[in-house]
Amino acid sequence: MALSYRTATRDDVDELCELDGRNFGGRFDADSVERIRESFDLSRFLVARDTSLPGDPMVGAAGNFSLEVTLPGPSVVPMAGVTWVSVATTHRRRGVAARMMAWLDDDARAHDEPIIGLTASEGGIYERFGYGVATVVRAVSIDRRRVQVADRFRADTSSIRFVDHIEHLPEICAIFDRYRRNAVGQVAMPEFLAREHMEPPSPTTRVVCALHPEGFAVWQVNQDWNDGDPRHGLRLWMLCGLTDDARRALWTLILSTDLAGKITARLPVGPDDPLPYFLTNPRALKTTHVGDHLWLKVLDPSAAFAARSYRTDDALVVELPDGDKLRITADRVSSTRRRKRADLVLSDSAVGPLLLGGASATVLSNGGRIEAASRKVLERADAFFGSSPTPHCAVAF
Ligand SMILES: CC(C)(COP(=O)(O)OP(=O)(O)OC[C@H]1O[C@@H](n2cnc3c(N)ncnc32)[C@H](O)[C@@H]1OP(=O)(O)O)[C@@H](O)C(=O)NCCC(=O)NCCS
Structure with a gap:
């Protein structure tokens, strides 16, 4: 060789x-x-x-x-x-x-x-290369025949058009681009990437694209006539709304799809998605899987931590895996040699999750990825680094 x-x-x-x-x-x-x-x-x-x-x-x-x-x-x-x-x-x-x-x-x-990230084919490969799980994916299944958007949350669907998703990719990508810039954890979806991911698995696959002035949804239909009791499967590829109204209109539409039985989605429904609150029966939405999704490795911690905002007016010293210490405040990140002992000692796989605020310092500490000076420091770090709703990434690449 x-x-x-x-x-x-x-x-x-x-x-x-x-x-x-x-x-x-x-x-x-x-x-x-x-x-x-x-x-x-x-x-x-x-x-x-x-x-x-x-x-x-x-x-x-x-x-x-x-x-x-x-x-x-x-x-x-x-x-x-x-x-x-x-x-x-x-x-x-x-x-x-x-x-x-x-x-x-x-x-x-x-x-x-300053950051390098990936979505992995297998969960066991990338921690050794310095990556940590910064967002989780939640797969859901909804039995459409048992549930609707509740009357008080139903939104007007008449402004939605059914379009060819490939022809309208520029509009879809432009809407997603506006959305992801304001949503923590989301990653850019350039048109060439969307094109690869939205290729139907076969030429006969029915793909439906619902385009709202402020959102879109794309799904695949798998026919199942079920001996006269139709229950077609809807596999939701993407759903994105710039406003609550657009999101509720798209869900109103999807859950009104005659002949559809099970609706499944892997990326569109994040861990803190409010969808269950809008349903007549929240239990009809089942979480079928929760797992790692966006893995991040922070190549330039000073630049990356300086780029984000913090929720409290605190100052914490973190020790990075290479031994460098950063003092992080709400408006300044600086190297420090003064403090012998850091508040938090981070392993490689803790840096990305803490940066994004997707996993709390307490959970990372319980999981052996952070050493904290005390319980009190963990409470401060949770308040300082946290991000709500839980960061979510709706694309894979
Ligand atoms: C995953 C893949 C790229 C690894 O390639 P490889 O050349 O065999 O990996 P390396 O020999 O460089 O392995 C480096 C380390 O990772 C470990 N590793 C490699 N693949 C692994 C896997 N699938 N699960 C767990 N550990 C793995 C190796 O054991 C090795 O560990 P070590 O440093 O302790 O010895 C290869 O198996 C592959 O192409 N798989 C199919 C496609 C795929 O899943 N790609 C990843 C896309 S996200």
Whole structure:
């Protein structure tokens, strides 16, 4: 085995798609491959080839997208979005991914991105690379036949239009862009990324896009006639509303869909989504899974902690995994050597969650990711770093 690593070029895209498709179980048609060739910034992708094999096959690939994440404030900060990490099954567990992850960190630093983040295929891979779980995903299932939006919360649906979601992608992305800038934990969704994620799994799949002047919802319909007792499955891909009224109108519409049975959603309904409060029967909404979603690694803690706002007028000294200490107040972040003992000692995987306010200092301490000087300090840190509603990220990349 002789591995050579280099930045990807347009000529690598066919093999890149083949490697990715093989590893993730997908398939790219010729149009998708061309779109990827044109829309990805390949200078942010690294490929590994085994030059000891005939034809130097590609055995690894990984890349960064130029994204942004919203911190408490709200404050929008550049973030490298790690993506397309894959290593050929023949070359696994020989350090290829580790080498590529280090390159991605350097690439993010070179692009002045203080944070690098990802959504992971498996939960056990990324903590060793310094990432921590900053938002959780909540999968829900709603039995539409048992529930409606309660009368007093129903909103007018007449301004909603059914449109082709691909044709209207610019409007969809523009609405999402306005939304995510004010929602802590949300990550940018550039049009090229939305296009990849909103590709129907097959040409015959029915995708419905409901476009409201201030929101949209996109879902997939899986027919189930159930011997004359129809219960089609609705798989909600995205739902975004800039106003309460838009959100309630979209849910009023979805829950009024005749013939639909189970509605499932993985990303659109965040941990603190108010939807259950609007329903005639909140128990009809079942949380079927809660798990890690957005993993963050903070490459420049001074810049990142200075970019966000805090909820109390306090001053806390945190010790970072490299031993540096930061004194953080509501309006200033500074390095400090004065204090021997920090209020909080952070492990790698605690920095991102604390930055976003998605996990409380107390929970991180109970989970062995933070050492605190005292219980009292944890209470202060919870009040200081916390963010409500719980940060949520509705995209995967
Ligand atoms: C996940 C994947 C990229 C790892 O590649 P790899 O080259 O085998 O990883 P490395 O050899 O560099 O492993 C680095 C470390 O991570 C660990 N690791 C790798 N994959 C892991 C996994 N799936 N679960 C837990 N630990 C894992 C290794 O054991 C190693 O640990 P060590 O440093 O203690 O020895 C590869 O298995 C793959 O392509 N999987 C399918 C696609 C995928 O899931 N990609 C991730 C997308 S988010």
